[in-house]
Amino acid sequence: MVGTNLAWAVEAPTTYDRIQLSASATGEVDNDLLVAVLYEQREGKDPLALADQVSRAVTAALKRAKKEPDIRVQTLDYRTTPVYSKRVMTGWRVRQSIRLEGRDAARMGQLISELQSQLQVESVGYQISPQARSAAEDRLIQEAIGAFSRRAKLVSLGMGRPGYRLVEMSIHTQDQVGPRPLAMRAMAADMAPAPPSLEPGSQKVRVEVSGTVELKVIE
Secondary structure (H helix, E strand, O other): OOOOOOOOOOOOOOOEEEEEEEEEEEEEEEOOEEEEEEEEEEEEOOHHHHHHHHHHHHHHHHHHHOOOOOOEEEEEEEEEEEEEEOOEEEEEEEEEEEEEEEOOHHHHHHHHHHHOOOOEEEEEEEEOOHHHHHHHHHHHHHHHHHHHHHHHHHHHHHOOOOOEEEEEEEEEEOOOOOOEEOOOOOOOOOOOOOOOOOOOOEEEEEEEEEEEEEEEOOO
């Protein structure tokens, strides 16, 4: 019987040194969505009567707002809370809010002006729409990854290494921020409120890329 000796050549694994890197990209994005929160609030002794008054005012405001096809409207929190004076309950407070959002500043401004005859304005502000934010983030992710790659190559050259490989990478995008508040001019009780002055402006959107690379060791 003829014996056969088989020799297996095992290639030694290439070794790497790990380095953590990060890079970011920032861009200005135009605010394109106007958001307003309005509310009705009543105080008194009879919570049922207060609830009816608040409901009537909010229902009328919703009916008017829904006539605008390009403006989204939704009801927010409804609260009935006791009112205290010197630790003694003196009555009740009933409050409900509605939220409006739209892209047409002129229509939004006019609607807010009309609704101020029924409701109080809590806040008016601009923000970036989800669609605009997503498009901006997609662009900035590519920029940030490119900056990360360039930095990794620069480190490799600086360390005198022939190359690197990516071990892991994380991409962090800025959370959606709330509406940028706009100043609302106070109106006298006997004056019809004028449409608010609305300037959209812009916001910074930032994307950060962090990760670990392994630098190839010269053998």
